[in-house]
Amino acid sequence: MSVTAPQGFEAAGVAVGLKSTGKPDVAVVVNRGPLKVGAAVFTSNRAKANPILWSQEVIRDGVVEAIVLNSGGANCFTGSFGFQTTHQTAEKAAELLDVSAGDILVCSTGLIGTGDEVFRAKVLEGTERGIAGLSADGGEAASLAIMTTDSKPKRAVATGDGWSIGGMAKGAGMLAPGLATMLVVITTDAVLDSTQADAALRAATGRTFDRLDSDGCMSTNDQVTLMVSGASGVTPDADAFAAALADVCQDLARQLQGDAEGASHDITIEVVNAASEEDAVEVGRSVARNNLFKAAIFGNDPNWGRVLAAIGTTQAAFDPYDVDVWMNAVRVCSAGGPDAPREAVDLTPRATHLVIDLKVGAATATVLTNDLTHDYVHENSAYSS
Amino acid sequence: MSVTAPQGFEAAGVAVGLKSTGKPDVAVVVNRGPLKVGAAVFTSNRAKANPILWSQEVIRDGVVEAIVLNSGGANCFTGSFGFQTTHQTAEKAAELLDVSAGDILVCSTGLIGTGDEVFRAKVLEGTERGIAGLSADGGEAASLAIMTTDSKPKRAVATGDGWSIGGMAKGAGMLAPGLATMLVVITTDAVLDSTQADAALRAATGRTFDRLDSDGCMSTNDQVTLMVSGASGVTPDADAFAAALADVCQDLARQLQGDAEGASHDITIEVVNAASEEDAVEVGRSVARNNLFKAAIFGNDPNWGRVLAAIGTTQAAFDPYDVDVWMNAVRVCSAGGPDAPREAVDLTPRATHLVIDLKVGAATATVLTNDLTHDYVHENSAYSS
Numbered sequence: 001m002s003v004t005a006p007q008g009f010e011a012a013g014v015a016v017g018l019k020s021t022g023k024p025d026v027a028v029v030v031n032r033g034p035l036k037v038g039a040a041v042f043t044s045n046r047a048k049a050n051p052i053l054w055s056q057e058v059i060r061d062g063v064v065e066a067i068v069l070n071s072g073g074a075n076c077f078t079g080s081f082g083f084q085t086t087h088q089t090a091e092k093a094a095e096l097l098d099v100s101a102g103d104i105l106v107c108s109t110g111l112i113g114t115g116d117e118v119f120r121a122k123v124l125e126g127t128e129r130g131i132a133g134l135s136a137d138g139g140e141a142a143s144l145a146i147m148t149t150d151s152k153p154k155r156a157v158a159t160g161d162g163w164s165i166g167g168m169a170k171g172a173g174m175l176a177p178g179l180a181t182m183l184v185v186i187t188t189d190a191v192l193d194s195t196q197a198d199a200a201l202r203a204a205t206g207r208t209f210d211r212l213d214s215d216g217c218m219s220t221n222d223q224v225t226l227m228v229s230g231a232s233g234v235t236p237d238a239d240a241f242a243a244a245l246a247d248v249c250q251d252l253a254r255q256l257q258g259d260a261e262g263a264s265h266d267i268t269i270e271v272v273n274a275a276s277e278e279d280a281v282e283v284g285r286s287v288a289r290n291n292l293f294k295a296a297i298f299g300n301d302p303n304w305g306r307v308l309a310a311i312g313t314t315q316a317a318f319d320p321y322d323v324d325v326w327m328n329a330v331r332v333c334s335a336g337g338p339d340a341p342r343e344a345v346d347l348t349p350r351a352t353h354l355v356i357d358l359k360v361g362a363a364t365a366t367v368l369t370n371d372l373t374h375d376y377v378h379e380n381s382a383y384s385s
Numbered sequence: 386m387s388v389t390a391p392q393g394f395e396a397a398g399v400a401v402g403l404k405s406t407g408k409p410d411v412a413v414v415v416n417r418g419p420l421k422v423g424a425a426v427f428t429s430n431r432a433k434a435n436p437i438l439w440s441q442e443v444i445r446d447g448v449v450e451a452i453v454l455n456s457g458g459a460n461c462f463t464g465s466f467g468f469q470t471t472h473q474t475a476e477k478a479a480e481l482l483d484v485s486a487g488d489i490l491v492c493s494t495g496l497i498g499t500g501d502e503v504f505r506a507k508v509l510e511g512t513e514r515g516i517a518g519l520s521a522d523g524g525e526a527a528s529l530a531i532m533t534t535d536s537k538p539k540r541a542v543a544t545g546d547g548w549s550i551g552g553m554a555k556g557a558g559m560l561a562p563g564l565a566t567m568l569v570v571i572t573t574d575a576v577l578d579s580t581q582a583d584a585a586l587r588a589a590t591g592r593t594f595d596r597l598d599s600d601g602c603m604s605t606n607d608q609v610t611l612m613v614s615g616a617s618g619v620t621p622d623a624d625a626f627a628a629a630l631a632d633v634c635q636d637l638a639r640q641l642q643g644d645a646e647g648a649s650h651d652i653t654i655e656v657v658n659a660a661s662e663e664d665a666v667e668v669g670r671s672v673a674r675n676n677l678f679k680a681a682i683f684g685n686d687p688n689w690g691r692v693l694a695a696i697g698t699t700q701a702a703f704d705p706y707d708v709d710v711w712m713n714a715v716r717v718c719s720a721g722g723p724d725a726p727r728e729a730v731d732l733t734p735r736a737t738h739l740v741i742d743l744k745v746g747a748a749t750a751t752v753l754t755n756d757l758t759h760d761y762v763h764e765n766s767a768y769s770s
Contacts, residue, residue, distance in 0.1 A: 047697025047705040047721075077693055077705075079722040107766070110689020113723045139758020217677045218698050220690075291757075292602045292765050296461025299766025305605075308462055312432025313603050319434040320462075336432075337464040338498045372676075374759050380677050 002155035004010065004139035005166035006189035008032050008229025011138035013145030016126040018072025018110070018119065024125025024145035029185055030066040030097060030134055035230030039197040040105065042204050043222035046209065049076030050086045050115070051106040055223060058105050059092070062194025064227055067105040068093050069183055070123050070129070071148050071170070075108040076220045078115030085120040092124050096131045107183045107223050109148055109170065143168035146183050149379065154255040158244040162234035163190035165244050169252040172261045182256060184224040186248060189232040190241055200238075200245050201226045208249035212368045214260040214378070216289040224249075257368045262375030265297050267352040269367060275361035279316035283356060284367030286310045294372035300347040304333040307356065316320025318358040326355035387540035389524035391574035393417050393458050393614025396445035396523035401511040401679030402622045403457025403495070403504065403645040409530035411511025414570055415451040415482060415519055420615030423449025424582040424591050425490065428607035435471045435500070436491040440608060440752030443475070443490050448741035449577025449612055452490040453478050453515070454568055455508050456533050456555070460493040461605045463500030470505040475544040477509050481516045488602065492568045492608050494533055494555065528553035531568050536644055541636040543629040547619035557646045567594065567641060571608040571633060574617040575626055585623075585630050586611045594635035596666065599645040600761070601674040609634075642753045647760030650682050652737040653753060660746035664701035668741060669752030671695045679757035689718040692741065703743040711740035 004011050011029045018025040040059045042052050058064065068089055075082045086106045094101035108115075108123075143153040147170050154169040173183035194198070205224050226245075239266075257266050269287050274280035287293055290310035296303035304325045312320055321336035330345045332338075352371075370376075389396050396414045403410040416423075425444045427437050443449065453474055460467045471491045479486035491507075493500075528538040532555050539554040556567030577585070590609050611630075642651050654672050659665035672678055675695040681688035689710045695703055706721035714731045717723075737756075755761075 045694060045697040046695045046699075077690060077718065077721050077723070078618075079706075079720075112688075112694065120675070215676050218674055219689075220694050220697060233596065288721065290602055291600050291761075295762050295765035298762065301766065303497075305459070305462060306602075308432045309430060309603065309605050312430040312605060314431075321464075333462065333498075335464075336462050338462070371766075372762055374762050376676075377680050377683060377757055377759050377762055380680035380757075381686065 001137065001157060002139035002143050002168040003029050003166045003185050003187045004136055005157045006164045006187045006229065008189050008231030009048045009138050009187045010134040010381065011142040012130040012135065013134040013138065013141030014126050014129045014133060016122040018070055018104050018122050024141065025070055025072045026130050027069045027142035027145035028066060028127065028130035029142055029227065030133065031064065031227050031229050033229055035191065035228050036063050037192060037194045037197050037228035038062060038216035038225065039194060039201045040223055040225040041201060043219055045218045045220050047220050049074050049221040050078065050083045051108045052221060052223060053074060054081065054086045056089065056107045058102060061330055063103050064105055065099040065103040066097055067107065067185060067225055068127050069107040069146050070126060071109050071146055073108060073110040073114035073119045074221050075115040076112045078113065082115035085115055085123060089123055089127055090249060092127045093131060096128065105225055109183055109221050113218060114216055139168065141168060146170040148172065149261055151259050154252050156248045156251040156260040158248050160190065160236050160240055160244050160335060163188060163232040163236050167248045167252055169223045169256060171256045172259050182222050184252060186226045189229050191230040191233065192228045193236040197226050197228050200242055203242060204246040204249045208246060208253045211283055211366065212253045212257055213288040214257060214370045223324045252280060253368065257370060261379045262373045263370035264373050265350055265352045265371040267354060267370060268366060269354045270366045271356045271358065272364045273361055274358045274363040275317040277365050279365045280363050280365035281367065283311050283316045283358065284365055288367050291372055297347060297352060297373040298373045302327045302332050302342045302345040302347060317360050322359050324357040329352055386468045386522065386542060386551060386593045387413050387524035387553040388530050388551045388570050388572045389468060389521055391549045391572045391614060393574050393616030394572045395519040395521050396527040397515040397518040397520065398523065398526030399514045399518060401507040401512050403455055405654040409526065411458045411515050413451060413452045413507065413512065413515035413519065414526035414527055414612065416449065416612045416614050418614055420613050421448050421450055422577060422582050423447060423610065423695065424579060424586045425608055425610040426586060429602050430603045430605050430732050432605050434459050434606040435458060435463065435468045436493045437606060437608060438468065439471045439475065440490045443487055446522035448488050450488040451478055451482055452492065452570060452610055453512050454492040455511060455529050456494050456531055458493060458495040458499035458504045459497045460500040461497045463498065467500040470508060472498055473616050474508055475514055477512045477604035478516060479684055481513065490610055494568055494606050502552040503593045505536045521639065524551060524553065531709055532557040533557065533701055534646055539637050539640040540631045543633050545575065545625055545629050545664060546619050548573060548617040548621050550633050552637055554641060556641045557564050557644050569637060574763045575619060575621040576615040577581050577613045582611050582613050585627055587629060589631040589634045593638045596751060597638045597642055598670055598673040599642060599755045602658060616742060638753065642755060646753040646764045647758045648755035649735065649758050650737045650756040651735055652682060652739060652755060654739045655742065655751045655752060656741045657749045658746055659743045659748040661701035662748045662750050665748050665750035666752065667699045668701050668743065669750055673752050673754035676757050682732060682737055683756040683758045687712045687717050687727045693718065702745050707744050709742040713738055
């Protein structure tokens, strides 16, 4: 059900030929109210796609009626023509829904530089057909239409005391924070105002999507949107809602990690006893972005030296000769020296758990990443050709 | 000839079984004077190997008598036993050369965590045999003994007006600045004091080795050493010496790039019209470290969108919608939009030239990198097992 699990939402997914495979490629999610609250966070990449430039303006007043998303083309670096395409998409949806174009979010994903006249015509056609096909159980179709190199759709649902949250996500490469190459739409029928929605979304994404760092590459098109219908009529307990929203985000983040391009290991990097949460994140990210470490994990090689070499590039508080490293529950390095033999570590399972004990404080953070594989190189050397 | 090309130096390379292949693995370079001036730059990784910790102390007084280098083990994160091994190596060399142990530099390269009693015995044996075998034409043997995954030795020579410079380098992976996984020894018979030697070395490495960023991974063991014998009796013109030293460093850096693990393209990233040299370096490095861009080049795919997405992660001054990108002399992106079709770009040659025109200033910088290939993943997934 994903985005149509909560009351007050309709969705659709249609195929208009943006994907050469003929699979669905335009999704629409509409908020039927009574509230029309929206919040969104965007890529922090300074090179932003046209839909991001548009959506950043739309979200300012906290009012969102609908969101149109397409796969099969990023509409990024496509000039003023590309921006007009995004604008026309919003206007088309607004006209058909009888609302303001300034309340329509637009998202695109696919190859950068794709956004010509054929692209425009297909996106507009998809917007029209999507709105014509809206239904209260269209969440599944919508989740299929936003897929790019994803091997499976990503959906999550959480329920509270009289309210619920639904979400869908796409993303399989360019997964690095601020955010990852992800498009995410989350809906809820809980009663929230735009300030509450914005705060809840930022808190949840900051510790979930922003700590998924599959390949260190930051996208131009990322957007995570929260749409609030209030159709349940229930004002949720703030903490309970925050926890449920974080659960949905983490569930989707884990699904993105599990489907990352070419990956053979899902690596959880848990940094403990750091001086601050910022230090813990910096250390986790340095390891997540170290190609030599990632290649070693692909080869089932518990090469802890590469972990320490990565940590050494950070500014975090730690003594390199007082660090412990655990791999899949085996302490391979203690106090900056060799501990258990490499034969003691079993890295054959896909789930890989790295613990780095900095021994300087009480803060902790967890960063999710993947290994660096032949298939990653293969998929990304052949993406646009 | 490499390090024994200048007058006043003797060198040797011997095999003591640190490498399982039986190839040479310990090198010694001795300065016979009359000057015994030395300068060195070290990895900026905070996780430093024992030889780095030792050599940083040795270099403080600017006096260097000799350097002992081993491959086949990094002696990094090997505890106090490992540090004692480095210390004993220096003492052994000092005793045999009848000089102070405080004037003996030590370098190691190989697997982190390697440095047990067997390692120590072999390094000490190699030090002894290397010093026994010193000769004025031992530069070639020394350059062979420092190789790890290098497929060929790296040597360079430059001559000035009555003086000369010789150099050798090793390095094929973990190539990222500050510095790369490189061991470099450069010798000269020009007359320089330690202040001049230090300044000249920092200036040369700052624009050569520090701008080689093959795989973004910073090593624990890097060291570039300059040894000055003054045996020519000639005080060089400062500018001429600086230029020759930079030439030797750039020559060696290019050889390291050309032999980088698994690489199929040597990518020169030239950033022009930046607001500052720092901006230009930051932009070049962001592209050099972008796995998606590097995989695309491996696939001969002129995917300029990934270049812009990488630049967008920097803090450099630029407008993403006013950037031009050239690949092998074809402008594939102008003013942040598509230009020449991808078919116009021939990426089959190993030498790949990327030009990024930021259009905001007059500064420029060039960063060297490699593509991300199946072979890179393969070599680095099987390194220690």
